[in-house]
Amino acid sequence: MSVGYPLTLRRLIESLSKIPGIGEKSATRIALFLLSKPEFCETLGDLIKELPYKVRLCKFCRNLSEEEICKICNDDTREAKSLCIVENPVNLFHIENTGIYKGYYFVLHYLLSPKDGIGPKEIEMDKLLSLIRKRGVEEVIFALSPTLGGEATISYILQVLKDYPIKVSRLACGVPMGMDLQFVDPLTLKRALLARELLKEQ
Amino acid sequence: MSVGYPLTLRRLIESLSKIPGIGEKSATRIALFLLSKPEFCETLGDLIKELPYKVRLCKFCRNLSEEEICKICNDDTREAKSLCIVENPVNLFHIENTGIYKGYYFVLHYLLSPKDGIGPKEIEMDKLLSLIRKRGVEEVIFALSPTLGGEATISYILQVLKDYPIKVSRLACGVPMGMDLQFVDPLTLKRALLARELLKEQ
Structure with missing residues (x-):
């Protein structure tokens, strides 16, 4: 052309x-x-x-930054006991924009995917573990997409963290706001049922 | 975001x-x-x-070129008696790709559009006229889109050329190949009827 x-x-x-x-x-x-x-x-x-x-990666959380340490990691007013694990900087800023989360982050940049050659080495667990120790983290929150890669990554990191005395949680899986139930896939519906919210006791 | x-x-x-x-x-x-x-x-x-x-504009035809004179204008084997007027380089190469046309070109870069401040001055008629003289052009072919701007531009240039002893033609307007007649607008259909091709005499 x-x-x-x-x-x-x-x-x-x-x-x-x-x-x-x-x-x-x-x-x-x-x-x-x-x-x-x-x-x-x-x-x-x-x-x-x-x-x-x-633009490079922050030494601590691996978020994008123009300095060695990014603005979030440099902000001492945040809650050091929470560490949110995200796949990429886009998702990190997506969570920041909710204004709900006040802890620190760790950016994986990859989800486990053996067929694409992404194994545990790419995820840099040593950096994650040293950040957990440095901050004295008490809760790790997985904010990964509920996809095959996301689930595999959560399983793997959960295994690594099993002997650490820390709480581990993940984003709730359920029906998205505003979505017609008929378009929700059966797996999501199943998880939304199992994790149903209690509105009134008895 | x-x-x-x-x-x-x-x-x-x-x-x-x-x-x-x-x-x-x-x-x-x-x-x-x-x-x-x-x-x-x-x-x-x-x-x-x-x-x-x-990248600049060819001194003669105003097509895009890395030299003062573009490859097409520099090609002496082309038919000097035909000059095809196009709106832009994209349409020029579109016509070149048909392999049918062997003459030279002139690129307007604008169609007349008083509301956008595009008047006769932007069309550089002096460059068009001097090219017609230089090449001894015998036929000017308008290959402009059959839009409001295209029609206005054809009318205007036709007026300028009225005392020149040259044939002027334009692309045929009709039903595009492969298009279902039901989707052809009435104006196109009308012009296709008026310009109908004779297949057999009597």
Whole structure:
């Protein structure tokens, strides 16, 4: 499709097409838009080039950070006894935005998935364990997606933590707010029934 | 949504969101993908930064080019007597890909649209007229979309060309190949009827 374009444009379209979710058509549209905005190209190009140098993983929780230690880990007013385990920074900020959770986090970046070559080594348990010791954590909360990978990861970490005197919990599984019951899958419905909330005793 | 991310990441997400068709969610997804690919960031950043310096408009036809004169205008084997007027480079390459047209092109980059401030000046008629003289053009072919802007632009240029001894034509308007007649709008159907192809005489 982009055969007739000048070389630089073709190379840009090819590069943009490598980003997941961007096909050749979108890449062409983006490249032609950029072509009409020279100053924007300068800013955007610089931002993309400096990104890997400026953003790294926090030494403690492995969240994204521009400093060695991220803002959350640096905030002494948070509750040190709670540690929430999340899969990635997107989910971390999703939980932060609820405003409900005041403890610290640990970001796994991977869920166990033997078929993708993701084993216990990728999850960096040593960093998790040293953070638990450092903070004197009393409760570990799993905030992982209730998927195959999430369940496998919870099982594995639970096994590692079995001799630690800490409470371990996970997000409740149930019917999402506003969802029509007919669209809820049987497994979720089963778990929502087993974990039913008591509204009135007898 | 991206409030909690490090500043550089937030600025990148904000920049990417300015590209038409990319919302904050896609921008976040792209930025996080880039974060995991440092070498790709280097290449992509460079390509974006050099784009406006490397790609310009051909002196003759105003197509995109890395040289002063584009490859098509530099190709002496093409038919100088035909000039095809297109709206943009995308449509130019679309026509090139049919392999049917062997003449030269002129790229308008705009269609007349008084409400968007696009008047005759933006269309650079002087460049079109000097190209027609230079090539000794005998037929001008309008390959513009049959939209309001396209029709207005054809009318205007036709008016300008009225004293030139040149044939002027436009793409046939009719039913697209493979389309069910029930989905063809009445205006297209009307034009397809008026421009009907003769299959057998009497």
